[in-house]
Amino acid sequence: MGRIPCCEKDNVKRGQWTPEEDNKLSSYIAQHGTRNWRLIPKNAGLQRCGKSCRLRWTNYLRPDLKHGVFSDSEEQTIVKLHSVVGNRWSLIAGQLPGRTDNDVKNHWNTKLKKKLLGKGIDPVTHKPFSHLMAEIATTVPPLQVAHLAEAALGCFKDEMLHLLTKKRADFPANGTDVGDGTGFPYAMSPVEDKEETVQKIKLGLSRAIMQEPGTDKSWGLMENGEPSDGLPVVSMCDDDLYRTIGDEFRYEGPSYANGEGSAWSQSMCTGSTCTGGGGTPDCHVLHEKHSDDEGVEAEGKRRKIDAGLFGSDGVLWDLSDDLMMNHIV
C-alpha cells in the first residue's frame, strides 16, 4: 500500500509558472478561496498539481507577501530566532510579516549562514568555533577528541574549504593587515595557483583529522612554530578577536547550561562523516528524528518549545535575556 499521489502525474505540468497560470490561479482563489487544493487546479483550468498550486500561492502570489531584499532588522530576527528554534522556518517566518518559510530558508542558506561562518561563528550552534573547541577540550576525554574533531570537520569541511580558499584569494600578497580590522596578516605567493591552495588546505584538514590525541594541537605549525605548508595560522581561541571582527553580530558568552545543546539542535548536519549515531553530541541529537518512537517524543518537545516561545497571540516573547546573539548597530 503506497501513499496516494496528490495528483495524476501524467497530465500535470511542472516547472516555472507562466503569467497566465498565475492569473488563473490568483483570480480563482480571489473568487473561491483556498479550500481543497486538489480541486483548485482542476476548477481553475490549470494543468498543475494541487500541491504545486498551493506552493505557488503561498510562496509567491499571496497579496500580502513582501518580495524585496531582507532588511537588517529582518536578518537580525532570523538569526536570533534560528539560534533558539533552529531550522523551524515556518516558525521564524511567522514572525516576519510578508515573508514565507521558503524565503527565510533560502535567505539563510544563501546569505546568513555564510555571513556567520565568515565571522567564525558556527551557524548550527551560533557559538564561535573557538568556544566549541574549548568545550570539546574541557568536557571530552582526550581519546575522543580526535573522533569528535573528525566528525566536526566532516560536518563543516565544505564550508571551511570554501571560506578558506575564497579568503585566500582575496588576501593581499604582501602579508600585511588585510584591512578588515582583524589585524590578520596573510602572505601568499603570487605564483601559487588556486588548485595548489586547495590541495594544501585539504592536506591540512586531513592531518588534523589523522592527528593522534595528545600530540601537538597547533595545527599547521611546525616544531619551530612556523606555519607548515604555507598555511595561515589563526588563533581560534581569541574572543577579543571575535568581538573585534563581529561588526554586526556579537557573541556575548555561552548561555547553554551544563553543556546542554540548545533547544534546536535538531538542525541538520549533512557532513559525510556524520552518521548520527556517533559524532558530536549535537550530531547525535540531530538525528533523533530517524527513530519513529523517539520522533514522536521529539515532536512533543518541539511543541513545548513552540508554546514557550510564543504567546497565545503568536507574538514573540522578549527573548533578549535568553538569546546569545546580540546585535551591534
Place this chain on the structure above:
DNA sequence: AAACGAAACAACCGCAAACAA
C-alpha cells in the same frame, strides 16, 4: 563577447500532523 562558476530564487518531494468521515 563568450564561457564559466557562484549566488539567488523557485519549485518539487516525501514525511508526518491535522482533519474529516
Place this chain on the structure above:
DNA sequence: CTTGTTTGCGGTTGTTTCGTT
C-alpha cells in the same frame, strides 16, 4: 477509534541571474 485525505513543513534539487575571467 479507525481510516483516508488534506495540509504544512523542511530538505533538496533545478533554473535563472549575476559577476568574473
